[in-house]
Amino acid sequence: MNPLLELPRSVLLSLWVQGVGSGSDPVRRAARAVQGDDEPHLVADADDGAPAPVEDGASLEDLLAAWASGPRTSAALLPVPGDVTGLPPLVAAAAVDAGECVLAHAAGRAWAAVPEVTAFGSVHDTGHLVTWRVHEVPDWRPRLPGVVGTLSEAEMSLREALRDATEALAQLDVARWRDDAADAIAALRSDADPGWLLPSGLTPRALRVLVTAVRLRAVVELATADDGGAVNLWQADQRSAALRHVDHAARHAVAAATASAGAAGRPA
Numbered sequence: 001m002n003p004l005l006e007l008p009r010s011v012l013l014s015l016w017v018q019g020v021g022s023g024s025d026p027v028r029r030a031a032r033a034v035q036g037d038d039e040p041h042l043v044a045d046a047d048d049g050a051p052a053p054v055e056d057g058a059s060l061e062d063l064l065a066a067w068a069s070g071p072r073t074s075a076a077l078l079p080v081p082g083d084v085t086g087l088p089p090l091v092a093a094a095a096v097d098a099g100e101c102v103l104a105h106a107a108g109r110a111w112a113a114v115p116e117v118t119a120f121g122s123v124h125d126t127g128h129l130v131t132w133r134v135h136e137v138p139d140w141r142p143r144l145p146g147v148v149g150t151l152s153e154a155e156m157s158l159r160e161a162l163r164d165a166t167e168a169l170a171q172l173d174v175a176r177w178r179d180d181a182a183d184a185i186a187a188l189r190s191d192a193d194p195g196w197l198l199p200s201g202l203t204p205r206a207l208r209v210l211v212t213a214v215r216l217r218a219v220v221e222l223a224t225a226d227d228g229g230a231v232n233l234w235q236a237d238q239r240s241a242a243l244r245h246v247d248h249a250a251r252h253a254v255a256a257a258t259a260s261a262g263a264a265g266r267p268a
Contacts (some may be wrong), residue, residue: 153258161249
């Protein structure tokens with residue numbers, strides 16, 4: 001899989017919270033899907049004395065089992081400096097530092113979980129230690145659709161962002177982008193399966209929006225690595241503005257897609 005198309009851990013956790021079935025085996029499979037090549041994930045409380053869904057130092061399996069024991073909803077947010085849309089204030093700073101956050105609602109309580117990731121090993125063989133710090137927060141569900149939009153709105157925003165960015169970047173002579181950026185743009189138009197390990201029950205529309213959003217973010221990441229074909233400061237600023245618009249739409253689309261991912265029902 002192209003590393004640029006990997007799903008953030010928070011996106012995977014949000015999808016599996018909604019998609020995991022009951023029983024130890026489904027929970028174990030869900031935890032493995034979220035962890036991927038990481039070391040087994042751990043869970044830490046918020047260090048503020050507030051009650052937590054599991055004990056401090058519990059495993060990701062324990063957290064999934066606690067959240068998946070009954071009706072639940074979740075969403076993943078991918079905040080950046082200057083855009084903390086949808087984040088509970090309690091976790092905003094940590095979530096921006098991490099670039100991601102999971103919101104969950106289960107057993108009548110609302111939670112926010114932020115991953116703390118530590119890399120180890122060499123650049124050729126890097127491993128990751130991941131601890132999810134979980135905070136109890138006010139119920140986020142009533143507010144989230146109004147700030148990130150519905151799934152249909154997200155799909156429309158992605159189309160508009162892609163069109164506007166394509167026009168702007170074409171005018172600014174981005175044909176001189178690196179080959180890898182050109183390849184990523186070509187991949188954006190591909191229907192190839194990105195190879196994600198996802199739960200069953202994900203709605204086709206949510207998956208389509210999620211794939212498009214992640215591919216757009218990959219293009220933005222490559223395109224912002226240098227000034228491309230921009231030849232002066234004004235062009236560079238215009239190009240950056242177009243790409244920020246794309247990234248904003250893509251990040252909000254991810255939130256909308258994860259929030260609606262379980263609409264087709266969950267496994268028994």
